[in-house]
Amino acid sequence: MATFDAVLVGSGINTMTAAALLAREGWGVCVLERSDRLGGAIRTETDYTLPGFTHEVLSSWHPLFTGSAAYAELGDELHRRGLEYVNTRFPTATAFPDGRAMFLQTTMEANVAEFDRYAPGDGTAWQRQFEGFMANADLSFGVLGTELWSPAGLGLGRRLLRRLGRHGLLEFAGHALSTCRDWTTSTFASAEARGLLAPWVLHTGLGPDNAVSGFMTQVIACAVQLGGMPVPVGGGVRLVEALEGIVRDAGGDLRTNAEVARITVSGGRAVGVVLADGETIGATRAVVAGVTPTRLYGSLLRPTDVPADVRAAAARYRYGRAGMQIHLALDEPPLWKGPDAERLGQTAIVHVTPGLDGVSRAVNEAERGLLPAEATIVAGQPCAVDPSRAPDGKWIFWIQLQELPAGRVEGDAAGELDVGDGTWSEALREAYADRIVERLGESIENLSTATLARKVLSPVDLEAMNCNLVDGDIYAGSCALDQNLVWRPLASAPGHRTTVEGLWHVGASTHPGPGLGAGSGYLVAKELTKPPLPRRVLAKIPGRS
């Protein structure tokens, strides 16, 4: 039986990051991936639509990774292994149906001018909110980078209390719980500013009327001004390859087509895994599972290995709205309409929506089981940042929809499409994609004439690619407050330490949730490799190291 210090289940950004960090500390690690390639939701495909066109089939944008603790630690080594990031001055914009557009850029000066363009005074409001947020950024970002259900989480709470005082802390917490609607409407006068920021809340798995969505919008908006919208030259696969290289060079093993069917527990401790083909692999120090709670507690562990309340809570874990991806190959760059056409053509992510109410309505329709009448179109333009993604003079679109019903489709809010029995048939998938592309065409003059090829992934197709995307939920679990922060993944098993000794839970279903920030993988790797307590105490004594 092959035996390693740590066995990692799945090869998403979190397990890959954890594997690299553990391998660098001398751990023998083995990554087991059920699909035919490493990377999970990082999946770059060359010649995907047509020869010479390189598409990010799933995730595309890396601001969360370049802003992460993992990147701070591994960045130099990843760059030595060929990873290179490129960025843009125009990370995001919203294009409104009447041809106007508003942009969020990477300097305070540009953003103040842009907010003032639609409502004098909004520029100052933007600056004030940015500076206010940054004054406590270590604490705000700290919430997302700390194991909340632990002494470190308690320490963060104490720091907040010391800095802000009792009433300040209450105010901070109340503010953090507010909705995107309340925050944007009370901060900005123009509908354009609200329409610029509101779609970003979708990228945190929330809607603009959900608790905490105001805080999440601010986190993203500030992060975009600070960090832009970086992508790896050539695609996310470069990051996966670089992480893989770290693991392999340290003697670790990474296997594809290796589905973990069971985690073996002996004497209350995880001691290895059994693959679907029956092979057993041992783990002497840790098993790190990058899977959903449903799978972890419902099938990878035996009922007798898990307390009944945890198993019941895992069975109740909710998945959120589904997603869809549309990939287009174009013969030439898009000709956006309106006075801001040129800048729109240089923008990484353009949201096409009527604004805050448009996002709110589409989210509400999707949550009621309907195809939204006017979905928020996330029109990603990878070539605006990394021209290597298409042959010279050509273009690709990475289009994301995040407002689709979880599970069965009950109907069409526009009353146009026959949803049949509510399952994602090829006909429904293509008909819905037609509607989206047609709407996008209202903002782009040459979209239909320039399109050479298209591929669409329905919620069912997404889950088929990555079983963590249950029912096509691209965030592996609803991010509503009762499943977020200290409650993620489960109130009865919060954080990453599980009820089984030596078994750790990471990935989008765990705190700090979805995205390429590698937060859970980083936290677990750090916990596993932290020096024993006496050495940590000695290290704090001046003059000792």
Ligand SMILES: Cc1cc2nc3c(=O)[nH]c(=O)nc-3n(C[C@H](O)[C@H](O)[C@H](O)COP(=O)(O)OP(=O)(O)OC[C@H]3O[C@@H](n4cnc5c(N)ncnc54)[C@H](O)[C@@H]3O)c2cc1C
């Ligand atoms: C379509 C889409 C677009 C996105 N766009 C962005 C973006 O642009 N920027 C961003 O920051 N975030 C984006 N996200 C979110 C982000 O990509 C994910 O939250 C993140 O990649 C999840 O990482 P993870 O570590 O949870 O593992 P995942 O990427 O979910 O990978 C888990 C892996 O585990 C494997 N696995 C599961 N069970 C087993 C088993 N039993 N045995 C072996 N292997 C198993 C799966 O096959 C999968 O490969 C997007 C997500 C999706 C789906």
